[in-house]
Amino acid sequence: MDQQLKQALELHQQNQLDQALQLYEVILQRTSPPLQVFLNSSSIWRSQGKQEKAIKCLKQGLMLYASEPGLWNNLGNCHMDSGALTLAVVAFRQALTYDSCFTDSRISLGSCLRELGHAHLAYSTIKDQFCLTKDKTERQKLMIPLVESLLGLAASEKNSLRSEDLEQMVKLVETEVQQNIGTQDPCRAGLLMTQLWIQLNQLDRALESRDKLVQSINQFFSEAHNKKLHLKKSFHTQWHGLNWNLGIKCLKQGRLKDGWSLYEHGLQVPAEGAQRWQRSLKKPFKPSEIPLWRGESLAGKRLLLMGEQGIGDSMMFASLIPKLQEEGAKIILFPGDRLLSIYKRSLPEVDVISTDDLLKNRWQVKDFDFQTPLGSICQYRFTKLTDYGPQRHFLKPDSVHTKRLRQRYYDGRPLVGISWQGGGKANRIPMKSLKLKQLTPLLKNSNFRFVSLQYGDDGPHLERYRKDSGVEVLHDDTIDPLHDMDGWLSQVAAMDAVISIANTTVHGAGGLGIPTLCLVSQQADWRWIDPSIFKGCYWYPSVDATYQVSKNDWQPAIDEASGWLEKQTEHL
Numbered sequence: 364m365d366q367q368l369k370q371a372l373e374l375h376q377q378n379q380l381d382q383a384l385q386l387y388e389v390i391l392q393r394t395s396p397p398l399q400v401f402l403n404s405s406s407i408w409r410s411q412g413k414q415e416k417a418i419k420c421l422k423q424g425l426m427l428y429a430s431e432p433g434l435w436n437n438l439g440n441c442h443m444d445s446g447a448l449t450l451a452v453v454a455f456r457q458a459l460t461y462d463s464c465f466t467d468s469r470i471s472l473g474s475c476l477r478e479l480g481h482a483h484l485a486y487s488t489i490k491d492q493f494c495l496t497k498d499k500t501e502r503q504k505l506m507i508p509l510v511e512s513l514l515g516l517a518a519s520e521k522n523s524l525r526s527e528d529l530e531q532m533v534k535l536v537e538t539e540v541q542q543n544i545g546t547q548d549p550c551r552a553g554l555l556m557t558q559l560w561i562q563l564n565q566l567d568r569a570l571e572s573r574d575k576l577v578q579s580i581n582q583f584f585s586e587a588h589n590k591k592l593h594l595k596k597s598f599h600t601q602w603h604g605l606n607w608n609l610g611i612k613c614l615k616q617g618r619l620k621d622g623w624s625l626y627e628h629g630l631q632v633p634a635e636g637a638q639r640w641q642r643s644l645k646k647p648f649k650p651s652e653i654p655l656w657r658g659e660s661l662a663g664k665r666l667l668l669m670g671e672q673g674i675g676d677s678m679m680f681a682s683l684i685p686k687l688q689e690e691g692a693k694i695i696l697f698p699g700d701r702l703l704s705i706y707k708r709s710l711p712e713v714d715v716i717s718t719d720d721l722l723k724n725r726w727q728v729k730d731f732d733f734q735t736p737l738g739s740i741c742q743y744r745f746t747k748l749t750d751y752g753p754q755r756h757f758l759k760p761d762s763v764h765t766k767r768l769r770q771r772y773y774d775g776r777p778l779v780g781i782s783w784q785g786g787g788k789a790n791r792i793p794m795k796s797l798k799l800k801q802l803t804p805l806l807k808n809s810n811f812r813f814v815s816l817q818y819g820d821d822g823p824h825l826e827r828y829r830k831d832s833g834v835e836v837l838h839d840d841t842i843d844p845l846h847d848m849d850g851w852l853s854q855v856a857a858m859d860a861v862i863s864i865a866n867t868t869v870h871g872a873g874g875l876g877i878p879t880l881c882l883v884s885q886q887a888d889w890r891w892i893d894p895s896i897f898k899g900c901y902w903y904p905s906v907d908a909t910y911q912v913s914k915n916d917w918q919p920a921i922d923e924a925s926g927w928l929e930k931q932t933e934h935l
Contacts, residue, residue: 658743661692758874760856873903
């Protein structure tokens with residue numbers, strides 16, 4: 364192996380992806396780059412949401428390694444991410460042509476076929492491999508996709524699959540799990556079955572299975588010869604991950620009591636990338652120094668609330684603070700330094716403290732009775748939908764700055780703030796975001812002046828959009844949310860209405876009480892309840908929601924946004 368490739372692989376293994384990719388790109392300029400470089404570089408580009416680059420790289424690789432199933436599988440994954448399901452099907456089938464036992468390709472192929480409406484093909488694709496393979500690991504991987512494909516078959520044709528048939532099939536899977544795994548490791552068997560019910564959205568059964576698993580764990584770990592097993596990191600990771608996924612599913616279904624209780628596990632579930640945990644936060648004091656709040660009475664107590672890892676989440680949970688104050692609690696808030704000035708102004712009866720305050724020992728252990736992350740308060744006081752949205756005007760902007768910005772922007776037309784792209788992991792961004800040109804039918808309405816509230820340096824992008832479409836969206840380069848959240852909040856406060864995808868803009872506008880419409884993706888996260896159960900935003904009274912009807916199709920939601928905007932501003 365040459366030195367350059369060795370260095371690239373070492374960087375990749377150390378998760379230094381940008382540095383590894385730089386070396387991979389150099390190696391790709393060679394006449395015959397190694398297969399591994401095509402596989403690895405395309406995977407990195409895919410993880411960054413750069414599907415076009417990944418696809419170009421894979422096609423280049425297939426010119427040299429046409430019968431390599433890994434390249435075809437990666438190509439199928441990229442097409443899946445881009446919504447090109449037919450092309451994905453072709454790629455996965457090619458992968459299986461060269462390796463019929465390529466389980467990942469088979470599972471992905473079944474998923475694509477199911478989404479394309481070919482339920483029978485999806486079922487047979489998974490079932491055939493499940494029945495043929497004798498490998499326990501492969502059968503375990505295929506179990507959940509098999510049941511999913513069976514459910515797809517049941518949903519596609521009325522009366523073609525009776526509920527008792529599904530029940531019988533799941534029992535067969537459960538029997539196999541118990542036979543192959545349960546006798547040696549009952550905890551692992553319980554994990555698998557609970558995961559199965561979570562994947563099937565059978566939440567009652569998932570919660571019941573989880574309760575049985577807790578009993579199995581307690582019994583198993585109480586035995587003398589198993590005492591060391593509970594220290595195994597892998598089991599703890601699986602346990603917390605299972606509870607986190609179940610909690611998220613419960614929140615999506617509006618089952619807040621169960622969801623918020625399980626939400627705690629996010630503090631111990633690893634996350635990809637720079638963010639170490641699903642719920643990471645700064646912890647200035649250890650639980651041994653200040654007890655964690657577990658729902659005790661707050662009358663006369665001093666409670667330290669710590670911000671969550673996401674700015675938007677901190678703003679969302681902070682909207683519940685007034686209800687805690689009503690109990691007689693003395694609140695001390697450590698929201699993160701970017702939010703300091705906003706909450707000092709918005710919550711005058713709360714002590715809002717900074718990192719510098721803690722470093723200089725202005726606040727010490729003796730100053731608090733309890734501490735808790737902001738996201739952990741819901742399980743104790745906010746378990747019903749009616750517990751939310753207590754105030755329409757919660758946040759207070761800098762009124763002088765807001766007035767100055769409004770005078771600068773206002774030209775006689777209502778001001779409408781827009782935001783079209785979210786943050787987060789690269790593979791999640793396309794799922795909840797849209798392209799600016801998709802908003803053109805809305806932005807062409809000359810009765811309104813549209814103002815960008817988008818994070819980042821969007822000025823050049825908006826100028827290109829203006830030249831291509833003839834539509835102007837105001838960009839104010841004096842506003843930089845990454846360095847001045849308070850200035851950004853003043854900009855939001857200057858708007859008459861806001862239209863945004865699900866990002867921090869919604870929390871700013873909702874906290875200010877501004878009429879806001881959120882364009883909610885079909886693949887929205889746990890912050891939005893499934894619209895078949897509850898439509899709208901339960902956190903903020905001023906926020907409405909319109910929903911993406913099908914994947915990659917925003918048009919009905921945008922059409923609805925146009926009517927909503929006219930209605931909201933007709934009195935202006």
